Amino acid sequence: MSVYTTVGRAELAAWLRPLAAGELIDHAGIAAGMQNSNYFVTTSGGRFVLTLFEAIDPAALDFYLRLQAHLADAGLPCPRPLADAQGRLWRTLCGKPAALLSCLPGRAVELPDAGQCRRVGAALARLHLAAADLAGAPANPCGAAWCQALGDSLLPLLPAADAALLADELEFQSRQDRSALPQGVIHADLFRDNVLWRDDGELGGLLDFYFAGVDAWLFDLAVVANDWCGDAGRLAALIDGYTGVRPLTAAERLAWPALRRAAALRFWLLRLDAKLRPRAGEVVTIKNPDDFKALLLRLRLAADALPG
Ligand SMILES: Nc1ncnc2c1ncn2[C@@H]1O[C@H](COP(=O)(O)OP(=O)(O)O)[C@@H](O)[C@H]1O
Numbered sequence: 001m002s003v004y005t006t007v008g009r010a011e012l013a014a015w016l017r018p019l020a021a022g023e024l025i026d027h028a029g030i031a032a033g034m035q036n037s038n039y040f041v042t043t044s045g046g047r048f049v050l051t052l053f054e055a056i057d058p059a060a061l062d063f064y065l066r067l068q069a070h071l072a073d074a075g076l077p078c079p080r081p082l083a084d085a086q087g088r089l090w091r092t093l094c095g096k097p098a099a100l101l102s103c104l105p106g107r108a109v110e111l112p113d114a115g116q117c118r119r120v121g122a123a124l125a126r127l128h129l130a131a132a133d134l135a136g137a138p139a140n141p142c143g144a145a146w147c148q149a150l151g152d153s154l155l156p157l158l159p160a161a162d163a164a165l166l167a168d169e170l171e172f173q174s175r176q177d178r179s180a181l182p183q184g185v186i187h188a189d190l191f192r193d194n195v196l197w198r199d200d201g202e203l204g205g206l207l208d209f210y211f212a213g214v215d216a217w218l219f220d221l222a223v224v225a226n227d228w229c230g231d232a233g234r235l236a237a238l239i240d241g242y243t244g245v246r247p248l249t250a251a252e253r254l255a256w257p258a259l260r261r262a263a264a265l266r267f268w269l270l271r272l273d274a275k276l277r278p279r280a281g282e283v284v285t286i287k288n289p290d291d292f293k294a295l296l297l298r299l300r301l302a303a304d305a306l307p308g
């Protein structure tokens with residue numbers, strides 16, 4: 001989990017009232033996630049997820065919640081935020097912006113098969129196309145400039161070998177320009193633990209849109225490839241699923257190796273930052289940064305060509 005903010009029953013019951021979601025039965029912290037505080041909430045009206053946003057600019061939050069409603073309207077299995085009578089999708093709870101969203105069915109898988117990689121690839125491309133007509137989207141909050149700034153600030157905290165690797169990769173990435181690649185709203189964090197699968201094998205949910213923003217679509221595909229595809233077969237299936245919905249351009253094919261490195265760097269940095277400068281909370285999940293350091297080292301040695 002991360003439960004940084006503890007929510008009491010009485011304050012939650014009062015906060016729920018304007019949503020007409022039924023009477024509170026119980027709520028329990030969720031044992032996953034790194035960024036926000038999440039609770040399963042059961043009411044007489046059903047089951048929901050309560051998210052308290054720990055470090056999100058409220059202006060960006062309006063966009064994240066509108067995005068999920070927009071994608072749900074487009075038929076993607078995304079959580080739908082509940083609105084109060086004034087149409088507000090979030091209000092303050094325990095001093096934090098908070099939203100109640102539909103609870104989607106299914107479980108995440110740790111070892112996806114090629115079929116699941118193909119389906120997640122197709123869903124990612126559908127997400128890219130469906131979000132393209134959403135107005136007012138901000139830039140990816142953790143894009144290339146964020147990586148450079150966070151990387152620079154972490155350099156003095158790292159052992160010499162890691163600092164050398166990071167400095168060299170930051171220098172390489174500073175010479176890449178993804179601004180001419182096809183762009184749009186990207187999920188930016190569609191890891192295995194952010195995708196739910198139903199018992200019948202179908203996609204149950206795409207979760208956790210709180211890093212979304214405009215960036216190269218291919219960067220999003222690289223984020224997914226890095227987390228989902230431990231072998232060539234699963235990578236080929238992911239790309240096949242994606243390109244079946246949105247074919248890639250020649251420029252994207254050329255940019256693939258550098259963007260896979262950029263995606264590995266982005267999550268190495270996020271996890272390093274969480275480990276080296278932890279936030280206080282009731283329960284805090286810290287994920288291992290070394291997984292992404294190892295991946296980055298491998299991608300620097302052997303630039304995998306894009307299959308297909
Ligand atoms: N709408 C939802 N429906 C079902 N489960 C959810 C939903 N939202 C979150 N969860 C569960 O909570 C976990 C943490 O949520 P997530 O959005 O990843 O947190 P964080 O923003 O902290 O990364 C997910 O892995 C999932 O198990």
Ligand SMILES: N[C@@H](CCOP(=O)(O)O)C(=O)O
Nearest residue numbers: 033034035189191208267287
């Ligand atoms: N998915 C990323 C970012 C943080 O994880 P999440 O649990 O908040 O989605 C990672 O694994 O590092």
